[in-house]
Amino acid sequence: MAVNSKYRRILPEIRGLVDFSSNDYLGLARSDIFSGSPDGAHGSTGSRLLTGNSEEAMHTEAYLADHWSQEGVLIFPSGYMANLGLLSAVPGRHDTILYDSLSHACIKDGVRLSLANGFSFRHNDLNHLESRLKNASGQAYVVVESVYSMDGDQAPLKEIQLLCQQFEARLIIDEAHATGLAGIHGGGISEADNIEFFARVNTFGKAVGLHGASVSGSAWLKDFLVNNSRPFIYTTAPPPHLFVQIRKAFDFLKSHPELAVRLYNNISYFHQKSGAILNERVMPGPHAVQAVLIPGEEPVRNAAATVQAAGYDVRPILPPTVQEGTERLRICLHSYNTKEQMDGLLTILKTLL
Template sequence: MRDFASELETRKQAGLHRTRRLVDGPQQPALTADGKPVLAFCSNDYLGLASHPAVSAALAAAVAGVGVGGAASHLICGHHQAHHRLEQRLAAFTGRSSALFFSTGYMANLGVISALAGRGDTIFSDRLNHASIIDGCILSRAKVKRYPHNDVQVLADQLAQTRGHKLVVTDGVFSMDGDLAPLKELAALCRESDALLVVDDAHGVGVLGTHGGGSLEQLGLSEDEVPLLIGTLGKAVGTSGAFVAGPELLTEYLVQKARTYIYTTAMPPALAEATCAALDIITAEPQRRAHLQRLIKRFRDRTQALGYRLMPSQTPIQPILVGDNWRALELSRRLEEMGLLVTAIRPPTVPEGESRLRVTLSAAHTDAELERLLEGLAQCADLAGA
């Protein structure tokens, strides 16, 4: 039998062991974690909607009318009017023809990628793509070619050398670095190469674009240029679930072929209603994104002045590159002693030698709360050096 205990001990000795914190109360910057009050800078609740009163009220009202459980898959009797309304809202919100509501972003990527490519096909995947994209590629049984992060020229060479059906898949905003994919260049290359482009914009939807439509809206990329957009709802939107948006031909194809859509119970319809309420707020309150951008600029200016190494990100994901696993853990520990919760990210989530603190900012953070973080980082500046 495999020695699981030994493997766990090896991870502990390498500074790679992971633990869970027990959080109490609503998700917001001021949290109770393991019984202690902390100010969190590690959540993906980028717009502060996870515990917004209007979203919570919409959920409670919907539960009273439609109950809790989804009860069946979408193709049996689980596809509720609430799901249908949300899909129409998501299509309009992202400027696409249609949308499908999935249970999670992980399931969306697994289902979409494995449905759109199979044996005899080739998938091209950015080397820093999320684990769900990597696993979707493996599940598809297609040949997978990984290209260096955001390297359009290498991808162009790979595409030129490949025949048959070609699928290119990339994150829109990369979850651990916070940078953006060169989507305009990728879209043009895929048109020239007759390749289907899929963008997972989990960390862009709600945050980027004039109306919060994400990376594609910010760059003005149409459905013709980027056929399929995948987004999650548990980050900036503040609820749960995921979606894929694109031409009706492709979403109908996914209804027939995406196993993670076909063979799972539909998400609670009340959750779909709450998500519509969250989309209303995103559309009506652009000041949330404006405040967030001000926080990002202030954080970058002050943190770099302290000597910390930041990644080239203009998104709420602001990684502080440390390098060594133990130094990253020590920086996280010292901040937590000051009541600041910022988690250390280590391999295999990031490459060897690139351990970091993944700071994430939210529109729910106040100027005073950001100042607390900056003061804490100033006191730990001895750990800033590479």
């Protein structure tokens, strides 16, 4: 069967370009801080409940629990699986999950796999969330991202926390794009703003420079997931050296806070320059993800090709990832991008727009 070209995705083969596309916000994925495998082990040999558990896994989960002052932390092989495993397992048949309409696909898929009733609320719309909470049945769960991956904007976590407290709802926060960047210990915006939550997902594939993710919360939550989360139970565990590297990364981030400072200085510089050049086309999020709106599949593809030809790795974002009419170039800023690189990128964009 032919693939509809409108939604066809092709694996990229782009090399040697200035990076404005990856999630390696602080450059750790290309650094030399990771090396070696404990006991020469390169694989875990099985699921955590069979042969795949290790001292390194338990040590790292205890390390993160202490690091973030949480009762329990459970590590999954990816952020996708963490959200899938959490949302499909915990909410019950008569419960309600309310999730932001711009939530990542893994959150929406987790809701679909759950036995609970699932409803979206308009993006960052507190009034709509409140109306949903008033009509929720059973235990209500509210799921948001601290930083949204396509618009780069931030959830009003303090106000959402107050609504959850008012309606006795359980707050779940995905910190994918703030892990390692916000909070004294890299826990994300919820740590920086002292937000109370039922569960928090922290991913290690972005600013932390690795892969995998964790779910933090109560000791009960960790035990429940170990026994009921199918994506955790039936998946081969990450290799022991990944757990070692996770601890290394957070130790490194703790001793190098200047990396995040450099990133946010770059964000500020990009905002200052892009506002004058791109006007209403740019969606100036306060975090690493920046979006330049170029509606239409062909125009945004052509724009990306032109930018890449000039030496800058920027990718087009198309439906169904975003709604038709909101196609955009997604620009990821990093601590290692220079002012000259940002100026060069903006100069190319100015000629296009």
